[in-house]
Amino acid sequence: MSKLIAESSHPALDEQRVWDTLSNVPDPELPVISVVDMGIVQHIRVDAARSYIHVDITPTFAGCPAISQIRAEIRNRLLQLASTVEVDVTVQPWTSDLLKEEAREKLRRVGIAPPPRIGRGRAVPMLMSHPLTCPHCGSQQTTLENTFGPTPCRAIAYCALCYQPFEQFKPL
Amino acid sequence: MSEIAGSQDGAPDLKRPLIDFLLALADDEFVLGYWDSEWTGVAPILEEDVASSSIAQDEIGHARLFYQEVATLTGMSLDRIAYGRKPEEYRQVQLVDHRRGDWAFTIARQFLYHIADQLRLEHLSTSTYLPIAQAVAKIQREEVYHQMHVHAWLERLAESTPEARQRLEQALECLWPDALGMFEPFPDEELLLRAGILTLASASLQQEWLAAIAPVFERIQLPFPVSRIESPTGAPKYQPMIAPRLGGRRGQHTPDFADLWEEMTMVYRVEPQASW
Numbered sequence: 001m002s003k004l005i006a007e008s009s010h011p012a013l014d015e016q017r018v019w020d021t022l023s024n025v026p027d028p029e030l031p032v033i034s035v036v037d038m039g040i041v042q043h044i045r046v047d048a049a050r051s052y053i054h055v056d057i058t059p060t061f062a063g064c065p066a067i068s069q070i071r072a073e074i075r076n077r078l079l080q081l082a083s084t085v086e087v088d089v090t091v092q093p094w095t096s097d098l099l100k101e102e103a104r105e106k107l108r109r110v111g112i113a114p115p116p117r118i119g120r121g122r123a124v125p126m127l128m129s130h131p132l133t134c135p136h137c138g139s140q141q142t143t144l145e146n147t148f149g150p151t152p153c154r155a156i157a158y159c160a161l162c163y164q165p166f167e168q169f170k171p172l
Numbered sequence: 173m174s175e176i177a178g179s180q181d182g183a184p185d186l187k188r189p190l191i192d193f194l195l196a197l198a199d200d201e202f203v204l205g206y207w208d209s210e211w212t213g214v215a216p217i218l219e220e221d222v223a224s225s226s227i228a229q230d231e232i233g234h235a236r237l238f239y240q241e242v243a244t245l246t247g248m249s250l251d252r253i254a255y256g257r258k259p260e261e262y263r264q265v266q267l268v269d270h271r272r273g274d275w276a277f278t279i280a281r282q283f284l285y286h287i288a289d290q291l292r293l294e295h296l297s298t299s300t301y302l303p304i305a306q307a308v309a310k311i312q313r314e315e316v317y318h319q320m321h322v323h324a325w326l327e328r329l330a331e332s333t334p335e336a337r338q339r340l341e342q343a344l345e346c347l348w349p350d351a352l353g354m355f356e357p358f359p360d361e362e363l364l365l366r367a368g369i370l371t372l373a374s375a376s377l378q379q380e381w382l383a384a385i386a387p388v389f390e391r392i393q394l395p396f397p398v399s400r401i402e403s404p405t406g407a408p409k410y411q412p413m414i415a416p417r418l419g420g421r422r423g424q425h426t427p428d429f430a431d432l433w434e435e436m437t438m439v440y441r442v443e444p445q446a447s448w
Contacts, residue, residue, distance in 0.1 A: 059233075062233035062234050062236065062310055062311065063229040063230045063231070063232055063233025063234070065229070091237060091303070091307050091310055093313060095313070123316050124320045146219040147321065148222050148225075148317070149222060151226075152229055156219075172314065
């Protein structure tokens with residue numbers, strides 16, 4: 001028996017559904033966190049009648065090597081919701097302030113200290129002159145070992161209280 | 173001066189100068205990024221191994237932002253723009269042509285370059301060509317970490333052992349002509365200035381650069397082959413006592429770059445049509 005699958009049998013397509021779907025797309029470098037949590041997904045536009053979704057994404061750092069992968073993954077997931085999906089990489093400056101509170105908590109749980117809120121402040125003094133908080137034990141008896149780390153967004157620190165290194169998300 | 177919102181609105185006679193300008197900005201970062209990445213595995217200490225790799229990654233990312241705009245304007249693929257040109261079609265300044273040298277050479281070159289880049293980016297943030305202004309806003313946020321890093325290392329080397337100081341001074345002596353070459357006017361610079369795409373003439377940028385470097389070099393007592401002419405009315409004028417080495421913006425490059433080009437384009441040239 002052949003089945004005719006009409007477009008209207010898709011569950012209702014709206015922005016919230018797209019956000020919900022994308023909150024299950026992990027950041028390849030930090031799989032516990034989604035691209036929505038990271039503030040990588042900037043803008044969503046939906047045209048349900050035409051089964052069309054448009055998403056603007058921005059990399060955290062310009063040199064992010066995962067952006068093509070993220071773009072492809074977002075597109076693949078959203079093609080399950082609509083027939084036409086466009087994902088554009090914009091140059092909207094990303095700021096670490098875009099990290100949501102849930103993201104900050106997830107970072108702590110995997111041993112990465114979330115960045116201090118930068119607002120209109122200056123990033124380097126914020127990283128170098130403010131006490132860093134150990135995500136393992138909460139102590140501020142910490143030192144910054146290297147401003148640079150395994151990815152553009154992370155610095156390397158050490159906790160003198162629990163003797164563990166940790167990564168510090170850089171304010172940007 | 174009307175805002176040029178994007179590639180669709182660009183006047184035809186500006187297109188080629190704009191593309192060449194974008195390539196120059198991109199090629200500077202791209203070539204420098206490649207040389208910086210060569211410290212991976214062999215830097216003096218582990219922290220600098222990580223730092224150089226991270227900085228190189230940022231630099232190539234910055235190049236990619238400008239190459240992306242060239243791709244939009246020309247319809248060419250990013251890979252073809254980055255890797256598919258002949259050596260004489262690259263437009264970076266000769267300062268970044270040099271291979272990485274020893275650590276002092278890398279730091280000296282980075283310092284001279286980053287001061288100029290910081291000033292250039294400040295001025296480009298008000299470019300009438302919005303894609304440039306937007307890319308620059310993103311780049312500036314990341315550059316603060318590079319600037320801090322190179323400032324710290326310049327001081328560290330200058331105030332360290334006699335050998336460190338000697339290597340630093342030798343590097344600077346070698347690099348001065350190329351550093352002055354950073355301010356070679358862009359092709360059709362007048363057109364770019366009139367359109368507001370470029371907001372400051374290269375000669376003026378050189379003055380700002382010299383004014384920024386002078387106090388640093390004076391404080392740590394590094395040779396500064398530049399004379400300073402006081403002006404009763406305005407800012408002092410700086411007159412370099414060394415001739416600049418020009419040609420990079422017009423595709424003239426050094427044997428070091430020829431070697432780099434061979435290596436960095438090798439994979440692309442094997443199969444230009446391949447999709448990676």
